[in-house]
């Protein structure tokens with residue numbers, strides 16, 4: 532994928548400044564709001580049953596994150612998701628901890644069945660579980676997934692008819708036909724709670740401003756990963772890394788992204 536095309540996706544976010552509506556968890560909600568701002572979009576976090584549909588309908592993308600889910604929150608997600616679907620607004624689902632408990636797995640299956648999910652973004656364990664490919668999840672962390680990760684991502688995309696973003700040391704993005712591998716990032720990103728959730732927010736911002744969900748998701752992963760690389764170069768540990776990550780996302784230059792995006796096409800059977 533042409534690196535200038537990736538940089539152009541970042542420019543599109545910054546010129547569109549889309550509203551990204553989140554129904555998300557209480558652990559990383561503030562980080563997701565701020566990474567959305569640093570990406571060039573505008574966050575709103577709104578989960579009340581009474582307003583979820585109205586807020587989703589005015590957004591450019593809807594991010595659903597089941598990190599600290601409740602039955603009431605799932606109902607809000609369904610109301611917001613149906614409103615988003617009616618308006619052609621992309622929904623990004625982060626299946627946090629799918630596979631760890633029956634409640635989480637069942638909530639994901641229900642959301643995937645009742646809504647048209649544009650992008651399913653999870654770690655390898657979560658995507659492996661949902662793909663039925665033997666993923667394992669401990670709490671909210673990936674405990675691995677058997678097999679070729681690119682092939683699992685592609686199979687999951689075909690199973691649910693969605694774009695899949697599978698995060699990890701390398702990120703795999705697939706619509707079941709086209710599959711890409713993004714190598715940008717740094718191991719410090721795995722030592723900070725919220726980087727997966729923040730990936731979903733960045734994917735949402737790019738989806739709202741883009742025209743091809745595979746291209747926008749690849750660009751989102753490359754941009755966030757590049758910000759992680761730049762932040763790691765100046766950090767002394769996970770928490771100074773966190774501060775630098777927001778600054779580097781806000782200051783990321785299109786030219787730097789074009790020069791350092793690490794994106795390859797993956798062959799999947």
Ligand SMILES: Nc1ncnc2c1ncn2[C@@H]1O[C@H](COP(=O)(O)OP(=O)(O)O)[C@@H](O)[C@H]1O
Pocket residue numbers: 653654655671672673698699700701702715716717718719720721725726727728730755756
């Ligand atoms: N070892 C690693 N090297 C580089 N980037 C990583 C590494 N582990 C995770 N990341 C990045 O951190 C972010 C979160 O990924 P991940 O840890 O898989 O999600 P989660 O926090 O949901 O488990 C992604 O942007 C991913 O690319």
Ligand SMILES: Cc1ncsc1CCOP(=O)(O)O
Pocket residue numbers: 556558559598599627671723724725726727728729
């Ligand atoms: C620790 C934790 N528990 C419920 S949600 C959450 C944050 C998960 O964030 P991420 O998936 O980005 O690591």
Ligand SMILES: [Mg+2]
Pocket residue numbers: 627628653654671727728
């Ligand atoms: Mg996660």
